Amino acid sequence: QKEVEQDPGPLSVPEGAIVSLNCTYSNSAFQYFMWYRQYSRKGPELLMYTYSSGNKEDGRFTAQVDKSSKYISLFIRDSQPSDSATYLCAMSSRQGQKLVFGQGTRLTINP
Amino acid sequence: GAVVSQHPSWVICKSGTSVKIECRSLDFQATTMFWYRQFPKQSLMLMATSNEGSKATYEQGVEKDKFLINHASLTLSTLTVTSAHPEDSSFYICSARGLTGYNEQFFGPGTRLTVL
Numbered sequence: 001q002k003e004v005e006q007d008p009g010p011l012s013v014p015e016g017a018i019v020s021l022n023c024t025y026s027n028s029a030f031q032y033f034m035w036y037r038q039y040s041r042k043g044p045e046l047l048m049y050t051y052s053s054g055n056k057e058d059g060r061f062t063a064q065v066d067k068s069s070k071y072i073s074l075f076i077r078d079s080q081p082s083d084s085a086t087y088l089c090a091m092s093s094r095q096g097q098k099l100v101f102g103q104g105t106r107l108t109i110n111p
Numbered sequence: 112g113a114v115v116s117q118h119p120s121w122v123i124c125k126s127g128t129s130v131k132i133e134c135r136s137l138d139f140q141a142t143t144m145f146w147y148r149q150f151p152k153q154s155l156m157l158m159a160t161s162n163e164g165s166k167a168t169y170e171q172g173v174e175k176d177k178f179l180i181n182h183a184s185l186t187l188s189t190l191t192v193t194s195a196h197p198e199d200s201s202f203y204i205c206s207a208r209g210l211t212g213y214n215e216q217f218f219g220p221g222t223r224l225t226v227l
Contacts, residue, residue, distance in 0.1 A: 032214040043117075043204050043218035044155070051213055088154060095214050098145070103154045 006102030019076040023089035117219035134205030140185035141207035
């Protein structure tokens, strides 16, 4: 079993829809959680980072962490075609630890 | 802030030659940098962790003599693919650890290596 599980998709939704992306993990020691967006043939771009449980909002993006369920989510409101990309979750147990990445979910927003 | 650059963005070389890829943190000092490899439609595979002034720590299965990493300053790390072969063709991405304390990493734009 992988430490971090993420549905690779592909996920296709119409423009303006609310998108929900998720990852589950098995290591209860994880406490730093990140979401990255990667466009084709580009490096990943950091979208959100959170520590421990709770919610964090930044514009159209909301990150949620539920440590009791070992489940993290990224919500995208009012999705735009420019949001079409691969979204990767990443996490680590403590500062200085390497990140463990999910497989990435390929998202397409249709105009 | 937190910009990481990579050079070159793409390179084509003949089998048997060596290729050097540079990774620079442009607006912050990075004591720790990471090198990843990514195959099409797959996630990132960590190759090694590079700490300024010390030897890199390689992940299991990564050949140290094949992939030479040097982190000579707080803003520059280099990856040299020695005696490259077609199976080394891939997308190589570096990252630098941020300073906010959340353990986030900032990635460069990647280098596409094609070995003929």
